[in-house]
Amino acid sequence: MMLEAFVDALHLAFSPEVILYVAIGVFMGVTLGAIPGLSGDMAIAILLPIVFFLEPAAALGLLTGIYKGGMFGGSISAISFGVPGTPGSAATAIDGYQAKLKGYPNKALNTALYSSVIGDTTSDFVLIFLALPLAIVALTFGPVEFFALYAFSLLLISALTKGKVAKGVAMAALGILLAMIGRDPIGGSLRLTFGIPELAGGLALIPVLVGIFAVSELIIQLAKAWMERARRIVDDTKQQAQSLLGDYDASKDKLSFAEFRATMRATWIGTTMGTLIGALPGAGSSLAAFISYGLAQRFSRKPDEFGKGSLEGVAAAEAGNSATSGSTLIPLFAFGIPGSATAALFGAAFILMGMTPGPSLINDHTEVIYALFLILIYANIINLGLSHFLLPLYSKIAMIKSRILLPIVCVLAILGTFAAGNSVIDVWVLLFAGLLGVVLRIYNFPLAPLILGFIVAPGAERALRQSLLIGRGEWTHLLSSPIALGLYAVAAIMIFTFTIVMRERK
Amino acid sequence: MFHITSKLKGSTAVIATATMVLAPVFASASPLGSDPIRLVIPFGPGGGSDITARVLSATAPEFCGPRIDVVSMSGAAGLEAVNFVRSAPANGHTLLVSDYGPVVTSGFVDEVDWSHDDWQPVMNFTEWLPTVYTRPDHDIQTIEDWVAAAESDPGSITFGHANPLGLVHLPLILFEMETGLENIHVPTSGGGETRSLIMGGHIDLGMTLPASIASEVASGELTALGVFSEERSAVLPDTPTFREAGYDVVLPAWLMVIATSDVPAETVEFLQDCFMEALASPTAVAMSDRVNAGIEPMNSEDSTALYQATVTSIEGILRNIGEID
Structure with missing residues (x-):
């Protein structure tokens, strides 16, 4: 039965059509990820309705390719311009941009590519071999355990946001x-709709997600472009990039095997932390990248080079970032919990294809999920090959003038959101979420806890109230499960430890 | 700007001409225009209503004339779809495909500017039979076990269901009204969650529709206690009805194509005829079997009687539990 399903999955995953879609996805992902402000997540959000037109394996292949490509693509603009192309590559920018300024962007880009692929592949294997046992364990999760898990993830992400604990908690609450x-x-009674009947169904996830992350970025960049135009100031990053190309000696900028080997320790630290943190719902790739970067610095033989163009710094951050990609799907597969914005989008894709994310996913749709596992692995190889070949070309894409790029992207975002729900209200939600995102970005509020709060809240509320119904109104029922008690304890210990670590680092 | 407009006009003209040339010969006898028919579903894509509506959209154009699109509008808990159909021109091109929840129940409990008489059924696809089920190692395995357990310790049995006041909840309320039994109602996010909670031992019983548990019941992974219908379900032949067990609780859920009542009678009749003809075609029958839709079309007159009976019975239930006064 298992073997039969595996053979079927091989046929699905390695059909020429699916391989082509994966390759197209990787190409799109790297391209979009390399453009600051555009991310793989956004492309997945816009392309979500494609699941109606393609076979499940092909659709999942395309989305997986975009995801993996985008994960690495973000580091291209992080290294080339110091502008993280995606939130996850923010840590990569620290040393990557310094390395580029020192005249070896190609070394940094290749380090990023290799560590990204190593982290990603390892994480995929963890997903494949731990998701099945986890799926069996998942049935022991009832409302009590789920509430503990949601509370755990909310506490963790909002209290760990780069030292901005108060802002993190506030954002989670707003979400x-x-x-x-x-x-x-x-x-079934109406809440907070202020008499607007269209709000009775609540805010949809996709417009909030696309609005907060993408539209706000677009608005800010548009405003920047206008201001620069008015002042007739030439972008200095552009100038720097051009001046560098003037005396750039490509022959001296090749990653040697010794240099690659020297980054391996950092890569494995990033891979381990990324995989673990990725499996935590809501922890996310930028957190994983920063923690990996911090740990790699502590364990490095040359800690002083960090921040000055260290390839180890690039490797740790990029491995930490990419190693979340497989394991972030573990909560989705095992519990039906979207552990990240990307996992939420994959969850939506499953639902649109009539597959319920959660413990029964693997049993109910064995072939398609096995095919997805295979695609997850070989998409890394495609990513490695394609990116290696195209790296020199891609850094130029980030130079496309925003006055050409932004209008196209704005139209796509609005059309994509409208298509997802056939609802004009969703488009308004998208625009308002975009404006909210602008305000929050200006005042430096972290966006991740807001999104996590928004994603987790309905499930958390349901689990809480189901627990109280089943426990006949006794709040102590919430502590009746060892799993729940364990989760609360781990949350308390982690917050305590990390708060101390954060203080020390200051 | 003018340039763009003229370009657009040009392409519209081309499409219009093409449509006219390709229009089927019987279009002259049809009260419908050449615009597509929209079947609006008040739920997200991929569910039972969507899949059933797609069987119609794939087979009916041949019989009705225009193209048929399925449009999913789950916003505002389905009311967005209902309001969209309500405000569309009354020419039979915009129709609602819904169970009784968003039309009958919402008409009572939500603030809406229409009444139940503002709708007229075109046809009924099928009747879904709400079914109570549990895990096979649970103490309760039959309707009699359930009643006995609920009588010995009232309010101790947890019962999971999706959609409060929807088609997998109202039968439970009706059953409790008939028997005076009490259970703890645990709303879930949907059939999948209800099932996980039952299989994981977190709740005792749950309600679903036969098609979604038929294979598990056959393989012994789940036990179906009883069906709230006149007759047994075709896919659960061994599961008794509640009526067989001595409780006269019958509340099947229909899935109808519904038009607003100001659509001309001849248009409704035309749609009824071509839809029913399409669903009787071999292609439609094969499709219905493949997606387990269980389509058994019912004409407009019978559907209207069923609709009115549902309005009356649901009003009774909602009044009884104090949702309306």
Whole structure:
């Protein structure tokens, strides 16, 4: 039965059509990821309705390719211009941009590519071999355990946001508040709709997600472009990049095997941390990248070079970032919990294809999921080959003038959101979420806890109220499960330890 | 700007001409225009209503004339779809495909500017039979076990269901009204969650539709206790009805194509005829079997009687539990 399913999955995953879609996805992902402000997530959000037109394996192949490509693509602009192309590559920019300024962008880019692929592949294997046992364990998760898990992830992400604990908690609370708009999940009464009937169904995830992350970025960049135009100031990053090309000696900028080997320790630190943190719902790739970067610095033989163009710094950050990609799907496969924005989009793709994310996913759709596993692995190889060949060309894409790029992207975002729900309200939500994102970015609020709060709140509220219904109104029922108690304990210990670590680092 | 407009006009003209040339010969006898028919579903894509509507959209154009699109509008808990159909021109080109929840129940409990008489059924696809089920190692394995357990310790049995006041919840309320039994109602996010909670031992019983548990019941992974219908379900032949067990609780959920009542009678009749003809075609029957839709079309007159009976019975239930006064 298992073997039969595996053979079927081989046929699915390695059909020429699916391989082509994976390659197209990787190409798109790297391209979009390399453009600051555009990410693989955004492309997946826009392309989500494609699941209606393609076979499941082909659609998942395309989305997987975009995801993996985008994960690495972000580091191209991080290294080339010091502008992280994606939130996850923010840590990569620290040493990557310094390395480029010193005259070896190609070494940094190749280090990023190799560490990214190593981290990603390892993480995929963890997903494949731990998701099945986890799926069996998953049934022991009832409302009590789920509430503990949601509370754990919310506490973790909001309290760990780069030292901005108060802002992190505030953003998580705002996310929860936004998610409470609409019908109460138990009693069915309307909340926070202010008499607007269209809000009865609540805010949809896709417009909030695309609005907060992408539209806000577009608005800010548009505003920047206008201001620069008015002042007639030439972009200095552009100038720097051009002046560098003037005396750039490509023959001296090749990654040697010795240099590659020297980064391996950092790569494995990033891979381990990325895989573990990726499996935690909501922890996310930028957190993994920063923690990996910090740990790699502590364990490095040359800690002083960090921040000055260290290839180890690039490797740790990029491996940490990419190693979340496979394991972030573990909570989705095992519990139906979207552990990240990307996992939420994959979850939406599954639902649109009539597959319910969660413990039964692998049993109910064995062939398609096995095919997805195979695609996850070989997409890394395609990413390695394609990116290696195209690296020199891609750094130029980030130079496309924003006055050409932005209008196209704006139209795509609005069309994509409208197509997802056939709802004009969603487009308004998209625009308002974009404006909210602008305000939050200006005042330096972290966006991740907001999105996590928004994604987790409905499930957390349902689990809490189901627990109280089953426990006949006794709050102590929430502590009746060893798993729940364990989760609360781990959350407390982690927050305590990390708060101390964060203080020390200052 | 003018340039763009003229270009657009040009392409519209080309499409219009092409449509006219390709238009089927019987279009002259049809009260419908050449615009596509939209079947609006008040749920997300991929569910039972969507899949059933797609069987119609794939087979009916040949019989009705224009193209048929399925449009999913799950916003505002389905009311966005209902309002969209309500405000569309009354020419039979915009139709609602829905169970009783967004039309009948919402008409009572939500603030809407229409009444139940503002709708007229075109046809009914099928009747879904709400089914109570549990895991096979649970103490409760039959309707009698359930009643006995609920009588010995009232309010101790947890019962999971999706959509509060929807088609997998109202039968439970009706059953409790008939028997005076009490259970703890645990709303879930959907059939998948209800099932995980039952299989994981977190709740006792749950309600679903036969097609979604038929294979598990056959393989012994789940036990179906009883069906709230007049007759047994075709896919659960060994599961008794509640009526067989002595409880006269019958609340099947229909899935109808519904038009607003200001659509001309001849248009409704035309749509009814061509839809039913399409669904009787071999292609439609094969498709229905493949997606397990269980389509058994019912004409407009019978559907209207069923619709009105549902309005009356649901009003009774909602009044009884204090949702309306």
